[in-house]
Amino acid sequence: MSRTSSSGRNDGVVSLSSLRSGEHGEVVDLAGGRCMLSRMTALGFTPGADVTVVQNYGRGPLIARVRDARIALGRGEADRVYVRRKPA
Amino acid sequence: MTIQRSEPRPREAAVAAGAEEKALQVALAGQPNVGKSTLFNLLTGLNQHVGNWPGKTVERKEGTFVFGGRTFRLVDLPGTYSLTANSEEELITREFIIRERPDVVVALVDAAILERSLYLVAELMPLPAPVIVALNMMDVAEQEGVHIEPQVLEAALGVPVVPMTATRNEGVEELLAAVEQLTSGQYPYDPSTPRIRDDHRDVLEEVESIIEGCVPAPYPQDWIALKLLEGDQRVSDMMAGCLPAERVDALNATLREHDDALVAVASGRYDWIGRMIRAALTRPTTGPISLTGKLDRWAAHPFWGLAIMAGILGLVFWLTYAVGAPLQDLLDTYVVGSLARLARTVLAGVSPWVTDLVADGIIGGVGAMLTFLPILVIFFAVMGILEDVGYLARAAYVMDRFMHMMGLHGKSFLPLFLGFGCNVPAVLGARVIESKRARLLTVLLAPLVPCTARMTVIAFLAPAFFGSAATLVSWGMILLALTVLALSGVLINRTVFRGERAAFIMELPIYHLPNWRTIGMRVWQRSLSFIRKAGTLILGVSVVVWALSTLPAGEIQTSYLARIGRVLEPVGRLMGFDWRLTVALLASFIAKENSIATLGVLFGTGTGGGLAEQLAATFSAATALAFLTVQMLFVPCVATVAVIRQETDSWAWTLFDLLFLLVVSLAAGTGVYWVVRLVTG
Numbered sequence: 001m002s003r004t005s006s007s008g009r010n011d012g013v014v015s016l017s018s019l020r021s022g023e024h025g026e027v028v029d030l031a032g033g034r035c036m037l038s039r040m041t042a043l044g045f046t047p048g049a050d051v052t053v054v055q056n057y058g059r060g061p062l063i064a065r066v067r068d069a070r071i072a073l074g075r076g077e078a079d080r081v082y083v084r085r086k087p088a
Numbered sequence: 089m090t091i092q093r094s095e096p097r098p099r100e101a102a103v104a105a106g107a108e109e110k111a112l113q114v115a116l117a118g119q120p121n122v123g124k125s126t127l128f129n130l131l132t133g134l135n136q137h138v139g140n141w142p143g144k145t146v147e148r149k150e151g152t153f154v155f156g157g158r159t160f161r162l163v164d165l166p167g168t169y170s171l172t173a174n175s176e177e178e179l180i181t182r183e184f185i186i187r188e189r190p191d192v193v194v195a196l197v198d199a200a201i202l203e204r205s206l207y208l209v210a211e212l213m214p215l216p217a218p219v220i221v222a223l224n225m226m227d228v229a230e231q232e233g234v235h236i237e238p239q240v241l242e243a244a245l246g247v248p249v250v251p252m253t254a255t256r257n258e259g260v261e262e263l264l265a266a267v268e269q270l271t272s273g274q275y276p277y278d279p280s281t282p283r284i285r286d287d288h289r290d291v292l293e294e295v296e297s298i299i300e301g302c303v304p305a306p307y308p309q310d311w312i313a314l315k316l317l318e319g320d321q322r323v324s325d326m327m328a329g330c331l332p333a334e335r336v337d338a339l340n341a342t343l344r345e346h347d348d349a350l351v352a353v354a355s356g357r358y359d360w361i362g363r364m365i366r367a368a369l370t371r372p373t374t375g376p377i378s379l380t381g382k383l384d385r386w387a388a389h390p391f392w393g394l395a396i397m398a399g400i401l402g403l404v405f406w407l408t409y410a411v412g413a414p415l416q417d418l419l420d421t422y423v424v425g426s427l428a429r430l431a432r433t434v435l436a437g438v439s440p441w442v443t444d445l446v447a448d449g450i451i452g453g454v455g456a457m458l459t460f461l462p463i464l465v466i467f468f469a470v471m472g473i474l475e476d477v478g479y480l481a482r483a484a485y486v487m488d489r490f491m492h493m494m495g496l497h498g499k500s501f502l503p504l505f506l507g508f509g510c511n512v513p514a515v516l517g518a519r520v521i522e523s524k525r526a527r528l529l530t531v532l533l534a535p536l537v538p539c540t541a542r543m544t545v546i547a548f549l550a551p552a553f554f555g556s557a558a559t560l561v562s563w564g565m566i567l568l569a570l571t572v573l574a575l576s577g578v579l580i581n582r583t584v585f586r587g588e589r590a591a592f593i594m595e596l597p598i599y600h601l602p603n604w605r606t607i608g609m610r611v612w613q614r615s616l617s618f619i620r621k622a623g624t625l626i627l628g629v630s631v632v633v634w635a636l637s638t639l640p641a642g643e644i645q646t647s648y649l650a651r652i653g654r655v656l657e658p659v660g661r662l663m664g665f666d667w668r669l670t671v672a673l674l675a676s677f678i679a680k681e682n683s684i685a686t687l688g689v690l691f692g693t694g695t696g697g698g699l700a701e702q703l704a705a706t707f708s709a710a711t712a713l714a715f716l717t718v719q720m721l722f723v724p725c726v727a728t729v730a731v732i733r734q735e736t737d738s739w740a741w742t743l744f745d746l747l748f749l750l751v752v753s754l755a756a757g758t759g760v761y762w763v764v765r766l767v768t769g
Contacts, residue, residue: 034319034350035174039593041354042170044204048355054381057390060489061498061592067204067358068234068371070380072388072485074492074592 012085016064017078019053025083026050027066032080043071045081111152111159112271113188117181117212118196119205120167120522121478121597123224127196127254128164129609138613141166141180145737147519155264163190171211172315173322176524185215186306192267196222199229199236199251200598202369203361209245210282210357214311218270218277222263223251228598231379233372240368246278255603282360284314288352291342292317298339302330317349380478380598387479388596393486400479401505404470408463408509413540415462424455444638445631453630453678457623460512460727461615467506467513468614471520472607474502478597480520488592494574495581496533497526498592504530504573507537511728512622515735516614522594525585531735532580532745535724536573538566541680545719548684552700553712561716569720572752580748622730629726633678637686644689649674663718663757664711664765673718679725709768714761721753 013028027049030037044067045051054070056062061074073081118124128136132151141148149164165184166177173179185193195212197205202223212219223238242249248266252259269275284292296313303309304326315323316339324343328336343349386392428447435443474480480502488498496504499521507514514534521527538546546565550558637649644650653660653671660670668690676683688699691706707715723729723746733742 030351036591036593037350038170038172038174038318038354039591041351042172042207043593043595044207044358046351046355046358049358055384055388060390061485063384063388063485063596068201069204070384070596070598072481072488072592072594072596074488077591077593 013082014085015079016051016053016073016081016083017056017062017075019051019056019083019085021053021056024050024052024086026086027081028084029082030080031082032077036077036080040077040081044069045071050086051081051083111161112192112267113161113163113190114267115163115165115185115188115190115193115217116196117165117185117193117208118167118224119169119198119208121595122167122196122198122205123254124164124167124196125610126603126606127222127224127260128162129606130254130257130260131160132162138617140737141176144176144180145735146176146180155261156268158268160264160267168208170207172318173320175522177522179322182211182215185212185217186308189306190217191271193217193219194222194263194267195219196224199223199226200232200234202229202234202236202365203358206361206364207357210360213247213279213281214308214314216306216308219247219279220263220266220270221245221247221249222259223249224254226251226259227253227256228600232598235370237368241364244280244364244368246280248275255600280360280364282357284317284349284356285352285359288317288346288349288356291346291349294342295339298335298342299327299331302327302332302335304330314353316343317346318353319343319347319350378598380596383599384482384596387482388485390486393482397483397486400474400483404466404506405509407470408466412463412466412509416459419462420455420459424451424458427451427454441642444642445635448638449631449634450627452634453627457619457626457727460510460618463510464513464516464618465611465615467509467517468611469607471502471506471513471517472610473602475520476600476602476607478599481594481596484594485596492592494533494577495526495529495585496577497521497523497530498594500526500530504534504537507534507539509540511535511537511539511724512618512731515728515731516618518735523591528736528741529577529580529585531732532741532748533573533577535728535732535745535749536569536576536721538569538720539680541725542720544681545676545683546716548700549703549712549716552704553707553709561713565716565720568717568756572721572756576748576752618731621734622727625730625733626727629729630678633675633726637675644671644686659754662754663714663761664708665715669707669711669715673715673722676719677723677726679727680719683719708765710761710764713764714757717760718753718757721749721756723749723753
């Protein structure tokens with residue numbers, strides 16, 4: 001299964017991997033296979049959830065804080081989480 | 089505390105404690121890192137049985153204890169984030185609860201990460217066993233500025249909520265009292281259950297009406313409907329076998345149309361959690377950066393993280409050599425040596441054949457196993473501490489970018505790296521990897537890490553052949569082994585696993601002080617299980633190889649092993665070996681360092697100074713280099729094979745690995761031999 005949001009990507013929605021360290025966002029949509037979606041949603045990445053990127057050096061995996069937990073994500077995984085950037 | 093540990097067998101224990109009712113079966117469920125092992129060990133002490141779930145490679149822990157005159161049988165379910173069919177752990181947990189119906193499920197949640205850890209509770213509530221929520225790590229939550237009112241949460245959930253801090257033994261008796269109260273029917277149990285997100289409520293009803301009356305016992309129908317919408321493969325397969333054909337088609341059509349329902353189901357659970365905790369939870373308003381945040385700036389930094397890890401690994405190596413190696417020698421000289429002498433004295437009158445069998449074959453085999461113990465204990469302790477304080481996840485995080493190129497996981501790095509000490513703990517250490525595929529690959533590749541025993545052989549032979557270039561050759565051999573490891577990783581990943589990349593999604597737990605009791609128990613259990621499971625195989629193979637190298641005449645030159653070596657001589661010729669090198673290689677199956685001792689016997693020099701010179705005079709540089717290459721990459725020692733078998737739970741994978749290593753080592757050896765011959769003329 002592969003899913004992408006029907007809404008365009010020009011409404012302030014970006015992938016989680018493009019948030020810099022310290023930036024916040026709200027999860028809008030997730031893409032990926034069923035197994036991956038199931039793991040991501042169980043860990044708290046559901047539409048509406050607040051996410052803060054704790055560490056993102058621009059390459060390699062990054063750390064995000066969601067629902068009080070710190071989750072390390074590979075860049076490929078973070079690319080498939082779409083968020084709306086929120087002011088700090 | 090008034091908890092008494094009963095005897096391991098529950099029925100007898102109940103009688104001994106004077107309890108007339110049957111033992112209460114309590115299942116312990118929770119997400120990873122919520123302190124399940126700490127609570128389990130606290131309650132059951134040494135009265136626990138560790139095994140595997142039937143037909144699985146997942147550890148099953150069970151124990152008994154007596155509280156308030158009642159016997160409790162506690163089953164530790166695997167740590168899981170949810171109850172989908174994505175992993176063995178998740179399947180085990182839900183099948184156990186549905187099929188075995190424990191009297192109570194204690195759902196352990198992390199108070200500091202309340203919202204996320206209640207997700208599993210949201211999945212447990214619809215299952216047919218009563219749930220008690222144990223709010224663990226209340227101390228950590230306080231530290232992080234999180235305030236929770238357990239009574240308010242209890243009122244919302246409609247199930248008992250018990251605040252506790254298992255590491256300080258706080259709230260444990262209250263938890264057991266709550267279990268008693270719930271099972272005796274004194275508690276107004278009225279669980280709130282999550283609902284699917286509003287926009288999917290109609291679809292759920294539609295699915296329920298399709299499967300109506302066809303759900304096999306003991307599965308609850310509404311649960312099956314929800315799992316179908318989540319796209320749960322296990323449940324869909326089961327229902328496809330139970331439903332009449334036309335209903336299967338209707339079901340598939342509905343599910344296809346709503347393949348986004350998974351997110352709606354998960355969102356529904358988080359909405360429910362939000363309602364449950366709204367009044368009970370107060371988060372810190374302005375977050376001063378927590379200790380975990382501060383530590384991670386260093387430990388998870390792309391550069392400093394690597395530096396810190398290198399420091400920690402250096403320390404571990406120092407510990408292994410400074411403490412482990414002398415202990416190994418002591419065990420070998422005093423325990424194994426004395427045992428062998430004792431056996432010879434006692435059996436003095438019996439035939440020499442029996443004496444040799446006991447002293448060399450059996451005691452030698454036991455020794456081979458025992459001498460692994462110091463290194464294993466150090467390794468288990470170090471891995472246990474690093475895992476318990478939360479550092480292991482950080483090491484995996486900084487290493488992931490390098491490891492995932494080989495289809496491995498960041499968590500594969502530490503076990504593999506520590507394989508330089510010994511391959512046995514490297515294989516056993518792969519357990520920390522959750523992804524089954526990455527775990528298997530780590531186990532299969534571990535024998536390619538050059539262990540100290542192989543390095544001993546290289547260190548002995550390289551100077552004899554290459555003089556001042558020995559250091560260069562030794563480093564070249566290590567580099568070769570690691571290159572082969574990386575290439576094998578890429579190859580196996582591309583072919584056998586068809587290039588599926590291990591997704592890197594991993595929680596970084598909050599750092600906390602190590603719990604020595606939990607770590608101690610883990611070291612004890614793992615060591616015991618090594619002796620019990622791997623021990624038999626190591627002992628058996630040791631005796632067989634000993635017999636082959638002694639029979640029929642009592643010396644290796646004319647033994648069956650030597651005859652096998654002569655039969656295999658044509659293969660050896662490809663690398664310039666004569667039968668003696670082949671036999672040395674075969675003998676190293678018991679322990680890698682055996683190849684030197686065997687060569688010593690075959691050349692009639694012992695292992696003293698003469699051997700190296702004689703070898704150098706007998707063989708060309710090409711043969712020598714080929715021998716070192718094969719020695720480096722060859723089938724691992726029997727102890728490693730035993731644990732590969734144990735951890736993969738499959739002879740097929742074990743034999744695949746052995747065959748793979750055999751082919752790779754012989755190919756590399758042949759290649760090296762001919763290249764060196766061409767270059768040197």
